[in-house]
Amino acid sequence: MSERKILIAGNWKMNGLTKDAVELSGSIAAKIDVYGKEPECEFLVCPPTVQISTVAEIVEDTMIAVGGQDCHFAEKGAHTGDTSPYMLKDAGCSFVIVGHSERRANHGETDEIVLKKAELANTAGLKAIICIGETEAEKDAGKTIDVCKTQIGGSVPANATAENTVIAYEPVWAIGTGRTPTAEDVQATHKEIRAALAAKIGGEADKVQILYGGSVKPSNAKEFLSLPDVDGALIGGASLKADDFWAIAEATF
Numbered sequence: 001m002s003e004r005k006i007l008i009a010g011n012w013k014m015n016g017l018t019k020d021a022v023e024l025s026g027s028i029a030a031k032i033d034v035y036g037k038e039p040e041c042e043f044l045v046c047p048p049t050v051q052i053s054t055v056a057e058i059v060e061d062t063m064i065a066v067g068g069q070d071c072h073f074a075e076k077g078a079h080t081g082d083t084s085p086y087m088l089k090d091a092g093c094s095f096v097i098v099g100h101s102e103r104r105a106n107h108g109e110t111d112e113i114v115l116k117k118a119e120l121a122n123t124a125g126l127k128a129i130i131c132i133g134e135t136e137a138e139k140d141a142g143k144t145i146d147v148c149k150t151q152i153g154g155s156v157p158a159n160a161t162a163e164n165t166v167i168a169y170e171p172v173w174a175i176g177t178g179r180t181p182t183a184e185d186v187q188a189t190h191k192e193i194r195a196a197l198a199a200k201i202g203g204e205a206d207k208v209q210i211l212y213g214g215s216v217k218p219s220n221a222k223e224f225l226s227l228p229d230v231d232g233a234l235i236g237g238a239s240l241k242a243d244d245f246w247a248i249a250e251a252t253f
């Protein structure tokens with residue numbers, strides 16, 4: 001039996017105003033309260049940067065952790081519009097997502113940049129959720145495993161541990177589309193990702209959580225979350241509704 005806990009992580013992306021963030025984080029906290037005992041999984045919400053402090057205050061005395069959606073690889077300086085991992089930590093974060101495919105595609109982030117972000121996030125005391133995953137063209141060319149191995153090799157710091165790193169496998173073609181790989185494919189890919197991680201960091205790879213992301217919703221959560229090498233979910237669209245986010249978590253109880 002794996003000692004890895006299931007992590008249910010919501011990536012709110014660029015959605016909602018402060019009042020929505022207050023309502024959503026409050027509703028999730030209330031659901032945990034009503035459940036009445038410690039849920040069997042870990043919870044994380046990643047609000048838009050400007051709402052982090054507000055959300056952190058709301059969930060302060062709950063088991064819900066807060067994360068950023070991105071950070072810079074420099075501690076401080078002339079980087080207009082960017083956010084240092086130290087600022088995220090200061091605002092109440094314990095996690096940060098790095099290398100999401102939307103950042104890789106829309107902001108030209110390479111494996112090298114993602115690695116530097118993860119390293120500084122760790123130094124700042126944040127756990128980095130390092131995202132990887134193939135595009136549709138890469139999948140069609142049969143390159144899923146190769147792409148994931150290259151991204152693990154290039155984006156994961158050499159001193160990554162289960163304490164400072166989480167991996168999220170998110171096929172780009174499954175994000176926000178309602179399409180997903182089969183459970184069999186997800187398990188096979190996660191197994192290869194863990195092997196690639198082991199090649200880089202050794203036996204510690206067995207302890208690192210590997211999340212699946214891409215159109216996770218209440219109706220498919222159990223299927224994915226019960227796979228032996230799937231240790232949680234990174235949820236976009238369905239994390240914006242407290243009922244759906246909770247229903248996904250419930251699939252692990």
Ligand code: PGA
Binds near residue numbers: 174176238
């Ligand atoms: P989705 O997004 O759940 O809306 O597919 C997942 C993600 O991009 O993290």
